[in-house]
Amino acid sequence: MGDAQNIIKIAKAEVGYHEGWSDGHWNNHQRYSPAVPGLEWSQNQAWCATFVSWCAMQAGLAGLYPRTASCATGVDWFKQRKRFSAYPAVGSQIFFGSGGGAHTGLVYAYDDDFVYTIEGNTNADGSAEGDGVYLKKRERRSSYVYGYGYPAFAQGIDSADPAWKGKAPSVAKPGSGVVALATGVAPGAHHPQVRDLQRMLIAAGYGPIQGAVTDFYGPKTQAAVNRFHLKNPQCMSKGKSYDPAIGPAGFRALQVQAGRR
Structure with missing residues (x-):
């Protein structure tokens, strides 16, 4: 729905x-x-x-x-x-x-x-x-x-x-299931795409996320995103050793790891 x-x-x-x-x-x-x-x-x-x-x-x-x-x-x-x-x-x-x-x-x-x-x-x-x-x-x-x-x-x-008209969410690759990161998806925020982020983190093996699936980008989701970054340092914000904030490139990479094409 x-x-x-x-x-x-x-x-x-x-x-x-x-x-x-x-x-x-x-x-x-x-x-x-x-x-x-x-x-x-x-x-x-x-x-x-x-x-x-x-x-x-x-x-x-x-x-x-x-x-x-x-x-x-x-x-x-x-x-x-x-x-x-x-x-x-x-x-x-x-x-x-x-x-x-x-x-x-x-x-x-x-x-x-x-x-x-x-x-x-x-x-x-x-x-x-x-x-x-x-x-x-x-x-x-x-x-x-x-x-x-x-x-x-x-x-x-x-x-x-x-x-x-035509202002649907952008798609990273035509015809693919990989979608772009929406504005407003950030640590501490509520956003409907956080549910998708949590599902992808779990599917790609960066869970568990206690309390998921919700629209809240809380501490458990942030920790899972950091686990993703530790294995994918190329997606981490420059110079950070702990990075709980998913970026556009990281979100695309995460979806591919979770099986989206």
Whole structure:
């Protein structure tokens, strides 16, 4: 299952969930804020962005979406990475309202006229008071739709943006199974391609990696990468005796050793 479908599956499983009710009103008390490290403070506040952050964390894609309770901060996060578009994409984060600061959700499909989303802190009737997680159908050209943040999925992204057509991850050799190292794969980082790195390290005999397979480039993965470098010093960063950071050339060499061609 690809990254986009993974987070979509997790988000759809939450459809039908409702926040708390007190004194005759929905009260924004929900289960997502306490479950996202760093966003515990957002309990009892608008939680649409927190819901997206929770879904990303559950999918092992926390590094590909902004961890924030603020829609405006989410817009800035994608724009700083030059991954913001006026066109929908599967798995993208959609933003609504002036500057994108009013509301947010996840896109699970789109067509020529509509975008289909999973949104937290919304409702079925379009009123101002959100109460739960719903599937929504939005007009693509509505003035309420501000734009879309594109996560850096390892498999590329299914986008309606003409400028993004063909921007799938690069391949080292045409027709081969050897793929290029993605930007952001580094010690201490979360990235979906870390799973692939861990699998290749284990397959090539540089394991075991306790706790694998995950998207976290933690100390156990770093130690395995160093074991690879000790046997392949030509791939090691110049002058280092301990090198836990895989580089593009090393990643290609590792894949070949693991049996990819």
